[in-house]
Amino acid sequence: MELEGRVALVTGAGRGIGAAIADALAARGAAVGVCDLDAESAAKTAAAVAERHGARTAGVAADVSDGTAVRAAVAEVADRLGPIDVLVNNAAVDVVKRFVDSTEEEWDRIISVNLRGTVTVTRAVLDAMIERGAGKIINIASDAGRVGSSGEVVYSATKGGVIAFGKALAREVARNGVTVNTVCPGPTDTALLGQVAEYSQKMYDATIRSIPLRRAAEPAEIAGVVAFLATADAAYMTGQTLSVSGGLTMV
Incomplete structure (x- = not known):
């Protein structure tokens, strides 16, 4: 299997796209650290x-916006499974509403989890990746x-910001054998897409109609692209941003 002997850490992996990514990496032979804010969900997925x-x-369990909690989680995964070869930054939150109706508290949480996390x-x-001269970092952004x-x-x-962060970091660490790529899901059948439907069914319906493939993605369809980037088949790819959106965006 392509990832036999590798150790991956996936954040936000208790459900949805993160859980599908953990599953896809394990299917290819990786040992997987499943990290989530919800300890019970992390344990169940694992x-x-x-x-x-x-x-x-x-x-x-870790809140990715808390540096102390993150370092403890990384140390625990490394202790239990081995040095981390593949990192998938998937954890994210959102509040679907008009910007003029949003609050500073909501901004702070979205920024602290999605970007700072x-x-x-x-x-x-x-x-540790730089010291070993190898590593793969895969960020989950969005179209x-x-x-x-x-x-x-x-x-x-x-x-x-996640997209720009990945591109800039890819330039810095390429000489160290570390690659950094970003996957941008389009509308995907997750709780987040459910928020869109709750906010406006009209917006949800219009979004689905505008997708050339005429449907939302399944989490496994995002996970397959992430798994590819984790394998040696993507060894010469770095600093790239891949949309997986059913043709909704073609950039």
Whole structure:
């Protein structure tokens, strides 16, 4: 299997796209650290992935915006599974509403999880990757960060920041054998898309109609692209941003 002997850490992996990514990496032979704010969800996903694929897993809890908690989680995964070869920064939050109706508290939480969280977790694993001369960092952004999304203004800003962060970091660490790439999901059948429907069914319906493939993605369809980037088949790719959006955006 392509990732046999590798250790991956996936944040926000208790459900949705993150859980699908953990599953896809384990299916390809990786040991997987499942990190989530919700300890119970992390443990359940880790157990399910282990049972399904016979993989070594570790469920750990951390708020990715808390540097102390992140460093503890990274240390626990490394202690239980081994040095982290693949990091997937997937954890994210959103509040779907018009920008003029949003609050500073909402802005702060979205920024601290989506952007600062990605930076914080990356920093926690990077020294060891540089020391070993190898590593793969895969950030989950969004096409909202490439083209903008009504009702998700601050979320779009953070995801644009994640894209820029990945490109700049890729330039810095390429000489150390570390690659950094970004995956931008389009509308995907997750709780976040459910928020859009709750905010405006008309907006949800219009979004689905505007997708050339005429449907939202399944989490596994995002996970497959992430898994590809984690393998040796993507060894010569770095600093890239890949949209997985059913053709909704073509940039």
